[in-house]
Amino acid sequence: MTDFDNLFLKYHHQLFRYTLKFIEDENEALDLVQDIFIAVWEKGQYRDNEDRVKGYLFAGVKNSCLNYIKHQKVVKRFEQHAAIRMKEMEVTYYLSGEQSFLEKEAIQKIDDVIESLTDIYKEVIILSRFEGLKNKEIAERLNIPVRTVETRIFRALTLLKEKISVKSLMLFFIRKRISPEPF
């Protein structure tokens, strides 16, 4: 494996998942990520230090997503206008420098955090995210009103966010303590 291979394998999935935030079509997303790696390969940027390469990769993906969305705006001038504007708002937010959890290597932690939720929240997340059920189908399955499903999904996401943030903070704290004292 060359350095480039390792870099590709380390960040490809993360970038792919990140792209799916703004572009739902998986094949389009894969093509877009390929183009970013081609740029990094051709310019030889992959030889830089890893933090900087990661920066190039994510910046590249965000810009390409914005361009893609702008193009969509032109192509679908009238249909799904709000949906496209919504995506544009989202990608613009991240372009301003805000980091997504997908950028912060939270992918590995999420399963444990979901496991730690109380059952009523865990089940709506599993049914909607992993089983791909619609809110109405979840309501039927659990025999509760759709509104309750929606409220639970939102509440579950809020809880997950809190738990994930705490986990990241703790990791940061531990790292801090292990690193040698400057004096």
Added chain:
Amino acid sequence: MKQYCFNIIIYKDAVLMIEETKIQNLIARYLNGECSDAEISELLDWCNLSTQNQIGFIQAKDIWDLANHTANRSDQQLIHFYRKQFEQSERSRVILIYRIIAVAAVFVVGLITTVFYPKTPVGSVQQMSVFSVPLGSRSKVVLFDGTEVNLNSGSTLTFPDRYDGNARKVTLTGEGFFKVKSDKKHPFIVKTTDFEVEATGTQFNICTYDNDPFSAATLAEGVVSLRMNNSQQAFSIKPGEKFRLNRLKKNYNQAATDVESELAWKDGEFIFKNIPFPELVQRLERWYDVKLLWSGKNLESYAYTGRFKNQETIWQVLDALKLTTRINYQKISFREFKISYKPNN
């Protein structure tokens, strides 16, 4: 007077809470793709009201996006990357060929791999392409000669990249439906671990998973001949017939079958008629990419018949089985279920 003010405050709070719940529900609907464009517009307006609203929505969506299991395709994509580079750059071809082969060699096991070797022949080395379909999905390839092949979950098809003018030969493990482009001069041959099927222009299905106790070939249209690998024994299969080899007992039978249900998988339907429980479990595992744990002679002694559409989730299938047969199930982890026998209702 005081009492009156107090009431108003409570009322205001209640309105705010209702408003908040309404937005939360709207966000949950948006995330699960259930909003009309008008509703999205409403949500967008709400986001634009304040930075706090915007961040609230974006963070909820971020967690939603994080809590997902998208298949990791990085290995396949890396090979794809090198292939693209190879096609584009003339000068570094040789190095890139080695890269592709080296990378491919690292990922031999259980992968969605499309490997392409050089387009110009090197000596007598046959250039082969490998097309694999992961568990839980199905795919379709069109071969060099125009033959169409539908591949079921967990199947691999190996075929030459370029047609060398002789017989058209491909190798299959798993299940595939072949719609062979008619060419009488150049027979189309499918090799499997147990037998070879030869056709000129027909439609047939072959099911030959390595971990199944059987392998089979079903003919929809035309004529095919089937030759056993070890005995050179040959059979001619007629339309509507199925040749089934029992790998354990080493015997076979050839009989009329229900072609429609045999081929339903290629249109995203899952039909099974009188199949034993272990076979049902195998097929569900492949179809849904799940692990189904079970044990017990009781389960084995029944034959199962049923029909599912692709859209149904594994939960719905298991629920259906639970309702109609003496089966109970329990979820163990994300993609793992335990099936048990339910003695009496």
